[in-house]
Amino acid sequence: TVTASHGMVLDGLVINASALVNGDSIRFVPLAELAEQFRVFHVETEEHNVILANGSPSETYIDYVDRQAFDNYAEYVALYGIETRVVEMPRHRISSSRLLPLALRERLGIHDVMPLSRTA
Incomplete structure (x- = not known):
């Protein structure tokens, strides 16, 4: 997960x-199916990179905005300071299924996506 x-x-x-x-x-896990509390582990490296996590290529942690919500935020700031910056790796990022290449959508079985219009 x-x-x-x-x-x-x-x-x-x-x-x-x-x-x-x-x-x-690949499915969403409804909030009701999650435990009341759960732990999330992040792997952070000096550079934003790709690692294998449970056999799947996955990004290492990059702090966009959520680090301040972590329960160990004060400990992190004490160790590394507020201004630590990790440069994002030079790869295109897709955040919406409608922006996935068609071949990838088909391979993954994602069919309920409204295609992008070719006209504005």
Whole structure:
């Protein structure tokens, strides 16, 4: 299980997990199915990169805005300071399933996506 905004790496693209949901092999876990409390582990490296997590290419943690919500935020700031910056890896990021390449949508079985219009 990963968070919706976590980036999985497929075909050279970083894709938010929420954009990969197909309702079958990849699905949202309803809040009601989650434990009242759960722990999330992040792997943070000096550079934003790709690692294998449970056999799947996955991005390392990059702090967009959510670090301040972590229960160990004060400990992190004491160790590393507020201004630590990790440069995002140079890959295109997709956050919506409608922006996935058609071949990838078909391979993953994502069929309920409204196609992008070719006219404005």
